[in-house]
Amino acid sequence: MTNAHQATSLFDPARLGPLDLPNRLVMAPMSRNRATPDGVPRPIMAEYYAQRAAAGLIVAEAATPAQVGFTYPNIPGVFNEAQVEGWRRVTGAVAEAGGRIFLQIEHGGRIGHVETGGLHPMAPSPIALPGGIRTPQGKREAPVPREMTPDDLRATREAFVAAARNAIRAGFDGVEVHAANGYLLNQFLATSTNRRTDDYGGSIANRIRFVVEVASAVAEAIGPERTGLRISPGNPDNGIHMDDGEELFPALLDALAPVGLAYLHVVYADPAEPLWGELRRRWRGTLIANPVLGRGDTLPVDGGRSKADRLLEAGADLISLGRPFLANPDLVERLRLGAPMNPLRPGYLAYGGDEENYLDYPTLEAAKI
Ligand SMILES: Cc1cc2nc3c(=O)[nH]c(=O)nc-3n(C[C@H](O)[C@H](O)[C@H](O)COP(=O)(O)O)c2cc1C
Secondary structure (H helix, E strand, C coil), X not given: CCCCCCCCCCCCCEEECCEEECCCEEECCCCCCCCCCCCCCCHHHHHHHHHCCCCCEEEEEEEECCHHHCCCCCCCECCCHHHHHHHHHHHHHHHHCCCCEEEEECCCCCCCCHHHHCCCCEECCCCCCCCEEEECCEEEECCCCEECCHHHHHHHHHHHHHHHHHXXXXXXXXXXXXXXXXXXXXXXXXXXXXXXXXXXXXCHHHHCHHHHHHHHHHHHHHCHHHEEEEECCCCCHHHCCCCCHHHHHHHHHHHHHHHCCCEEEEEEXXXXXXXXXXXXXXXXXXXXXXXXXXXXXXXCCCCCHHHHHHHHHCCCCEEEECHHHHXXXXXXXXXXXXXXXXXXXXXXXXXXXXXXXXXXXXXXXXHXX
């Protein structure tokens, strides 16, 4: 299919709202758990993102818009001044290195624990996450969240809006609203996590309502050209099951069409899946595709290049890569040259840490020395 933004190569420039991207590679959001226990970004995070500033766009890791939204230990927040100050260092370092950066805003919903955030988690329905959850004290049984009241819904919408405004004040080029991978907004979409009997549960029109409200409110506050949305159709992570994803996601895109968001970001996009073509046909704006590179510690030797190219051919405008960027600060250059990739080191999913396995993945240049 032809698309106004269709790329011929990963290395073609692209326009995203007011931004000129030098290439079509996006660094996918990845939590690295290196904020303080209160969610304040630490200076090493500025260096980490600045190392990766050659990406067409960086989407920085999930940051919570509210104390009750904390998921795991050492996740950053974006709801108070200390956090905004910490982020300012990050955005300043990226800008200085010539990059562009959005911040992902993620509320954990039922994925959270009183030992981590100090508050009992809340969610669309009182259904616990299967399996355990990591807290600063170790692995715990996931709590049964309390069901969100109408006041909670209003407060959470407002928290997303305030967080988006904070992100802009902190120097981000925009925000990505996280409705993927089993966190709060995804919990509203899914049948396995949403048993509500009010206007926010049951039918597809009701289950998409909260996501549409939050994304629209954020777009109204900071501008649709600075607001993206992430979804993960078919991804069962974190106990997500949807009986009707093939109808729900197209309905969600139709409902969001008038808002004119900067982009839609699709996790584990697969051009062989019928839903991919359906989403591409419905979404007139920029579509970021995150290819399926497989799970675990082993990544394709080409760093995901062939899958990225296939998705560009299938109509994606931009391609996001996660772990290849984690292990290769100069990923854009390596892909351009067809150079070998650094392997992922074990422990990259560790819940915390400092410079090790974070700032010390070498560039090609450094590896030669
Ligand atoms: C260490 C790590 C942390 C992640 N954290 C987030 C996150 O904060 N928000 C999010 O939407 N996805 C997160 N993801 C998922 C990635 O954005 C991406 O979708 C996934 O890694 C698949 O892409 P890849 O195969 O290129 O790594 C994370 C993945 C990894 C490996």
